[in-house]
Amino acid sequence: MGFVLRGRTIVLFCIFFSTLLIGEFLFYNGFFPQNVGLKGSADRENTPPSVTWDGSEEGELSSGLSAKYSRIVIMVVDGFRADFLWNKDSPMHFTKSLIENRKARGFTSVASPPTVTLPRIKALMSGGLPSFTDFIFNFFTNELTEDSLPLQMHKNGKKIVFYGDDTWIKLFPDVFYRYEGTTSFFVTDTIEVDNNVTRHLSDELSSTEWDVLILHYLGLDHIGHLSGINSPLMKPKQKEMDVIIERIYKAVVSQSNYPPFDQWAYSDIPSFENVTIKTPTLFVLCSDHGMTETGNHGGSSKGETEALLLFMSPYFAEGEIPDENHQKESHIKVVSQIDLVPTLSLLFDLPIPLNSMGSLIPELFPPTTHKPLELLRALEINCVQLINILQSQPLFWDKTTNTPTPRVAPIMRDFEIAQDLHGSAALLPSKRTHFTEEATELYLKFMRSVGKEFSRLLTNYDDYLIYAGIFHFGVAFFGFLLFLLVFLSHKARDNVGHLFGFKTWALSAFFYSIFFAIHLSICARTTSDFCSKDYFEFSVVVWILCATSFVASIELLFCVKGLFGYRNREDPVTSIFGTEDSLFHVWSIRGLVVGLLIHLISLSGSSFIEEEHQTWYFLTTTLLYLRTAAIVMDFGDGKKDKKSNIIRYLIILVCLRLLRAWNQTGVKWQDPTTNDLKPEDFIDIAKWLS
Numbered sequence: 001m002g003f004v005l006r007g008r009t010i011v012l013f014c015i016f017f018s019t020l021l022i023g024e025f026l027f028y029n030g031f032f033p034q035n036v037g038l039k040g041s042a043d044r045e046n047t048p049p050s051v052t053w054d055g056s057e058e059g060e061l062s063s064g065l066s067a068k069y070s071r072i073v074i075m076v077v078d079g080f081r082a083d084f085l086w087n088k089d090s091p092m093h094f095t096k097s098l099i100e101n102r103k104a105r106g107f108t109s110v111a112s113p114p115t116v117t118l119p120r121i122k123a124l125m126s127g128g129l130p131s132f133t134d135f136i137f138n139f140f141t142n143e144l145t146e147d148s149l150p151l152q153m154h155k156n157g158k159k160i161v162f163y164g165d166d167t168w169i170k171l172f173p174d175v176f177y178r179y180e181g182t183t184s185f186f187v188t189d190t191i192e193v194d195n196n197v198t199r200h201l202s203d204e205l206s207s208t209e210w211d212v213l214i215l216h217y218l219g220l221d222h223i224g225h226l227s228g229i230n231s232p233l234m235k236p237k238q239k240e241m242d243v244i245i246e247r248i249y250k251a252v253v254s255q256s257n258y259p260p261f262d263q264w265a266y267s268d269i270p271s272f273e274n275v276t277i278k279t280p281t282l283f284v285l286c287s288d289h290g291m292t293e294t295g296n297h298g299g300s301s302k303g304e305t306e307a308l309l310l311f312m313s314p315y316f317a318e319g320e321i322p323d324e325n326h327q328k329e330s331h332i333k334v335v336s337q338i339d340l341v342p343t344l345s346l347l348f349d350l351p352i353p354l355n356s357m358g359s360l361i362p363e364l365f366p367p368t369t370h371k372p373l374e375l376l377r378a379l380e381i382n383c384v385q386l387i388n389i390l391q392s393q394p395l396f397w398d399k400t401t402n403t404p405t406p407r408v409a410p411i412m413r414d415f416e417i418a419q420d421l422h423g424s425a426a427l428l429p430s431k432r433t434h435f436t437e438e439a440t441e442l443y444l445k446f447m448r449s450v451g452k453e454f455s456r457l458l459t460n461y462d463d464y465l466i467y468a469g470i471f472h473f474g475v476a477f478f479g480f481l482l483f484l485l486v487f488l489s490h491k492a493r494d495n496v497g498h499l500f501g502f503k504t505w506a507l508s509a510f511f512y513s514i515f516f517a518i519h520l521s522i523c524a525r526t527t528s529d530f531c532s533k534d535y536f537e538f539s540v541v542v543w544i545l546c547a548t549s550f551v552a553s554i555e556l557l558f559c560v561k562g563l564f565g566y567r568n569r570e571d572p573v574t575s576i577f578g579t580e581d582s583l584f585h586v587w588s589i590r591g592l593v594v595g596l597l598i599h600l601i602s603l604s605g606s607s608f609i610e611e612e613h614q615t616w617y618f619l620t621t622t623l624l625y626l627r628t629a630a631i632v633m634d635f636g637d638g639k640k641d642k643k644s645n646i647i648r649y650l651i652i653l654v655c656l657r658l659l660r661a662w663n664q665t666g667v668k669w670q671d672p673t674t675n676d677l678k679p680e681d682f683i684d685i686a687k688w689l690s
Contacts, residue, residue, distance in 0.1 A: 012483055012552060019549040020476035022542055026530070027469025030462035038392055041147040041155065042351035048384045050377055051419045065377055067349040071281040073213045073248055076124075077241055078117065078165065078184075079221030079297060080287035081229070082108040082306045084238055086332060091235050092242035095285070095310070098249070103316050105363055109309035111289050111337045112455075113300040117167055117184065120288035120307075120337070125149045125171075127341030127356025129454065144171040147353035149341050151175060153212055156350055161204060163197045164216025177210060184218050187225045190233060194219040198244060205251040217241065224295030231295075245285060245312075252281040253314055282347065283312040286340065307337060311364060335361055336451065342385070346378045352385045357454045359386075359447035362440065376422050376436060379443035383415055386450045395457065411449045418442035464528035472542075474600050475549045481596070482556035504551055512547035519543060595619040617660055624653055 085092055085106070098104035111120055112129055119130030126148040153160055154175040162168055166181025182196050194217050204213055220241065223233045287307040291297045297304045338358035345352045346360055360382050365375040390396040396408045404412045418439045425435035519539060523531030530539060599615055628649040631642055 012479075012556075015545065015549050015552060016476050016479040016483060019472050019479070019545055022545065023469045023472030023476055025469070026465050026472060026542075029529070030465025030469060038147075038354040038389065040354065041151060042354050042385075044156075044351050047351065047381060050380060051423050065346060065349050065374060065381070068347045069280055069282040071211050071213075071252075072344070072348070073252060073281065073283045074215070075245065075248065075283070075285050076164070076214070076216040077220055077285070077287050077308075078216065078218045079224050079289060079291045079295075080241075080308050081290035081303055082287075082308045082332075085308055085310070091239040092245070094242050094246040094249075098312055099310075103314050104310055104312040105316055106308070106310040106332060107335045107361070108332050109286065109307045109335055109337045109340070111305050111307050113298070113305065115289035115297045115299065115304040117165065117288050118171075121167060121171060122148075123338050124286065124288065124340055126353055127338045127358045129338065129357060142170065143173055146355055148172070149344060149350075149353060150212075152345065152350045152353060153348075158211040159209060160212040160214065161210040162214045162216075163200050163204075164214070165218055168214065168216060182218065184221075187222045190219045190222045190226070190237065193217075193222065194240070201244070201247065201251075205248065208255075217244075221291070221297075224291040224297075226295065228295040229291060229293055245283075249283055249312055252283055255281065280313050280315055284340075284344075285310040285312065309335065309337070309340060333363070342382050346381065352382065354385075355389065356385065357389065357451060359444070359451060362444065373422075373426060373432075373436070376425065376439055376443070379440065379447075380419075380422060383418075383443055383446055386447060387412075387415070389454070390450065393457065396453065408450075408453060411446060411453070414442050414446045414449070418446060462528050462530070464522055464526050465530050468530060468542075470600050472546055474596070475546055475553060477596050477600070479549050479553040479556065482553055486556050504555065507551040507554075508544075508548045511550055512544050515543045515547055516540070595623070617656070621653065621656060624649055624656070628653070 084090060085095060086108075090096060095104070099106055111123065114130070122128060122130050122144060126144065126146055128146070150160060150172045159177040160175055162176045162179040162181075164182060165184050167184060169176070169179055169181045180196070180200070182193050186193070197215055197217055204210065220234070220237045223231050223237055227233070286309045289297050290303050290306050292299075292301055292303045336358060338356065339361050340358065341356045342352045342358045342360045343364055344350075345356075347364060360378055362375060362379070365378055390404070390408060391399075396405055397403070398405055403409075421435045421439035421442065425432050425439060428435065516539075522528075529535060599619065628646060631645050631649070
């Protein structure tokens with residue numbers, strides 16, 4: 001009998017555990033959309049011809065693109081919030097002077113969550129929108145195989161030199177001409193981690209061997225993790241970054257003797273003497289993400305998502321002059337972080353990476369007399385590249401008819417009208433200004449609309465998979481709870497012998513037929529992946545296992561029936577919590593059941609999932625409070641250990657509160673940038689205890 005009981009116990013455990021694993025699989029496949037991109041890499045030969053091209057060489061040259069820059073320095077300051085520069089009290093005086101003198105063009109760059117380094121580097125360099133699964137891969141970095149800006153630069157003969165966070169070396173192991181990495185996980189190091197990057201500047205800034213210099217500084221992010229944005233180390237670190245920016249900017253400017261702004265970067269300009277580099281070196285300052293007041297990042301609060309993007313060149317001062325309010329934070333243009341990829345690709349006359357979902361920043365393409373239609377041509381190339389991605393997604397493109405689906409058909413109409421206006425601008429020079437403005441606006445409108453569709457695609461949750469996973473969670477959780485209660489009581493354990501008999505399997509078959517009928521009826525009205533032909537055999541097995549777990553839970557419930565009134569050592573609740581208090585005895589079971597239900601219901605909302613720890617804080621605190629209240633209300637029964645029990649549970653509650661303050665993940669309500677609060681309006685215990 002004991003051997004049979006042990007065998008059935010193992011079988012029960014395996015059934016519930018398998019149901020739990022299947023629930024996790026279904027839930028995560030529904031919640032984390034699959035990022036399916038184009039394979040391969042873009043080629044210059046595949047660049048589409050312009051709508052203005054009439055087949056002649058002259059017609060093509062009038063709207064072609066040429067590289068505006070020969071070299072670029074990309075400086076990434078990890079964790080640098082946009083307001084670190086835009087605030088009036090920013091210590092970065094040199095950088096702000098470049099903006100004031102219109103030698104720099106700055107933007108607030110919005111990073112989509114998760115705001116951690118690995119997915120943000122992917123976004124900055126590939127133009128894609130990484131998902132939350134990349135948060136996990138942040139700790140296990142692998143080579144980035146999809147098309148990206150470094151791969152295109154390397155493919156087109158650019159020599160890339162890198163110093164800084166070794167995440168780049170793991171993502172792009174074969175593209176760097178020269179490199180040295182620093183580890184990002186020693187957060188207590190705020191000095192040497194940056195000095196190991198800066199010490200290479202003297203040699204590199206005086207060298208002409210490289211075409212691309214990438215620097216990734218980690219010290220500011222480490223300071224944030226240690227003590228938040230109000231740390232006494234934060235301002236000096238920002239000043240240190242400002243000194244480095246000044247050093248790099250002056251070095252790249254001194255290396256070149258540029259031709260006039262209206263003539264630079266074109267093949268038909270006259271030769272200039274004493275020119276070290278005929279086209280300018282572009283200097284880009286950016287950050288991968290921001291941080292909260294407590295120095296945390298990873299979520300979607302304003303402080304975490306608003307990063308910096310700054311382009312520096314002395315020739316910006318000769319371009320279009322912004323209005324007098326251009327430096328004020330309220331007037332800073334907001335762009336998407338992924339807009340960097342198409343912008344740099346077109347400025348350097350490189351193919352845009354295949355899966356880039358960004359839109360070029362038009363402020364970096366000022367009009368010139370040599371190339372009046374150059375901005376339109378750049379917009380056209382960017383739009384066609386985005387259309388290639390649309391055509392790869394069945395949600396947007398019907399491959400049988402090779403036409404856009406109703407979802408994007410109105411958007412495609414904007415592109416067609418923009419093409420007509422683009423052609424008119426080339427054919428009618430007298431009305432070129434009008435047609436150019438109209439075409440530019442429509443091209444930009446098209447790219448904004450497509451960007452919104454891409455964002456929806458990557459947050460296009462599979463609701464059926466999510467709810468099926470939650471149902472499996474519920475069955476497994478309640479099964480495990482009853483399993484625990486039964487096998488902590490000898491009285492209940494004696495009733496388990498009838499499990500897995502004919503009645504169990506008959507009931508399992510009955511409930512399986514119900515579950516699978518519901519599954520088929522849902523599949524008739526939805527396009528969930530769970531309903532595809534590839535998943536049919538899997539769905540059969542899944543619902544058989546779920547039905548068996550469901551029936552086993554019901555039978556365990558009957559085994560436990562009647563135990564809830566016992567006040568002896570056989571009571572499973574007494575075995576777990578070490579008490580015979582009738583009030584707690586009843587409410588502990590109900591509290592566990594209701595708590596599990598609340599948690600399962602909360603999984604139906606993405607915000608609750610991001611803040612799941614808050615649910616656990618609430619449920620744990622409630623359970624401990626009920627335990628303490630039960631002791632207090634039964635205080636006069638003469639038991640000597642009641643006072644010590646009260647003190648014990650109060651200490652546990654205090655410790656739980658401290659742990660909650662120390663945990664700096666997902667605390668959106670503590671971030672003043674999200675709720676328009678001032679630092680003095682809230683209390684942050686973590687800041688005092690760190």
